[in-house]
Amino acid sequence: MTDIAIGIIGGSGLYQMDDLENRQEHQLDTPFGPPSDVLVSGTLQGVPVVFLARHGRHHHLLPSELPFRANIHAFKQLGVQYLISASAVGSLTEAIKPLDMVVPDQFIDRTQHRIASFFGEGIVAHIGFADPVCPQLAALIADSASHLSFEGVDVHHGGTYICMEGPAFSTRAESHLYRSWGASVIGMTNLTEAKLAREAEIAYATLALVTDYDCWHPDHDSVTVEMVVNNLHLNAHNAQQVIRETVRRLHNAPFVSEAHSALKFAVLTPWNTVSQKTKDTLELLLRPYLSPDS
Ligand SMILES: CSC[C@H]1O[C@H](OP(=O)(O)O)[C@H](O)[C@@H]1O
Numbered sequence: 591m592t593d594i595a596i597g598i599i600g601g602s603g604l605y606q607m608d609d610l611e612n613r614q615e616h617q618l619d620t621p622f623g624p625p626s627d628v629l630v631s632g633t634l635q636g637v638p639v640v641f642l643a644r645h646g647r648h649h650h651l652l653p654s655e656l657p658f659r660a661n662i663h664a665f666k667q668l669g670v671q672y673l674i675s676a677s678a679v680g681s682l683t684e685a686i687k688p689l690d691m692v693v694p695d696q697f698i699d700r701t702q703h704r705i706a707s708f709f710g711e712g713i714v715a716h717i718g719f720a721d722p723v724c725p726q727l728a729a730l731i732a733d734s735a736s737h738l739s740f741e742g743v744d745v746h747h748g749g750t751y752i753c754m755e756g757p758a759f760s761t762r763a764e765s766h767l768y769r770s771w772g773a774s775v776i777g778m779t780n781l782t783e784a785k786l787a788r789e790a791e792i793a794y795a796t797l798a799l800v801t802d803y804d805c806w807h808p809d810h811d812s813v814t815v816e817m818v819v820n821n822l823h824l825n826a827h828n829a830q831q832v833i834r835e836t837v838r839r840l841h842n843a844p845f846v847s848e849a850h851s852a853l854k855f856a857v858l859t860p861w862n863t864v865s866q867k868t869k870d871t872l873e874l875l876l877r878p879y880l881s882p883d884s
């Protein structure tokens with residue numbers, strides 16, 4: 591099949607794109623095992639896209655169980671160059687209220703049990719990650735959300751997303767600690783995904799949908815799954831509109847992101863010292879940098 595440049599990864603509450611036409615399911619395998627679910631390609635207002643439900647369509651995978659590498663590899667196999675993530679988050683600040691939308695520009699890593707690199711097994715690479723999301727894609731998402739102007743919903747362009755391990759939500763002491771760090775929102779998935787997308791040279795940015803005030807707010811109940819789900823049902827529809835508008839704009843004006851050449855100077859290990867097994871595993875990622883006889 592021909593390459594699909596735009597990928598969408600939906601988190602809690604976003605298990606499919608309602609208006610996706612010409613749907614086709616792709617059961618893919620990767621050197622890192624199978625992805626969370628089938629990838630579903632189709633067209634959104636005539637634009638080819640491919641969608642994956644991050645936790646599976648029936649939400650059967652914990653954040654710590656997500657096959658992050660397989661998911662990103664599967665998008666890469668289909669030719670994805672831009673990946674739009676939609677995610678549920680808790681707010682860590684008064685200025686960001688439930689149902690608001692946030693497009694983070696920074697992450698803080700509080701994960702503990704995840705493999706967050708494609709490299710190792712005899713090949714070393716260090717990607718730049720100072721700016722962990724693609725600024726152009728983030729701006730497109732934020733501008734699309736602002737343009738659609740949903741009643742009672744503020745759009746926050748920029749902010750720091752704390753990525754915790756989960757699955758339990760934070761303790762109150764942790765929540766206050768993250769606030770003291772100046773963080774804006776908290777979730778359990780996006781940092782790992784952003785790192786792997788960068789290693790795969792895919793431009794990545796997130797539309798974060800606020801569902802709760804975590805557990806720091808004196809005037810609001812501490813976060814529960816019921817609270818998250820109720821608010822997700824309210825804003826999943828808005829989120830799909832933002833994604834559609836972002837896809838439309840991106841298709842009309844694609845751009846070159848720094849992410850698209852992230853590996854250019856990142857690999858330290860001479861290719862001729864790498865085992866054939868590791869070469870085979872990483873061939874898709876390293877293809878642009880390999881000479882025909884390496
Ligand atoms: C259902 S609340 C916690 C759960 O929701 C978020 O998932 P996602 O980022 O995939 O939308 C959060 O990260 C947790 O995994």
Ligand SMILES: Nc1ncnc2[nH]cnc12
Pocket residue numbers: 678679680681754759760776777778801802803804805813818
């Ligand atoms: N408060 C919270 N903490 C972590 N992940 C979340 N996802 C939605 N709300 C969350």
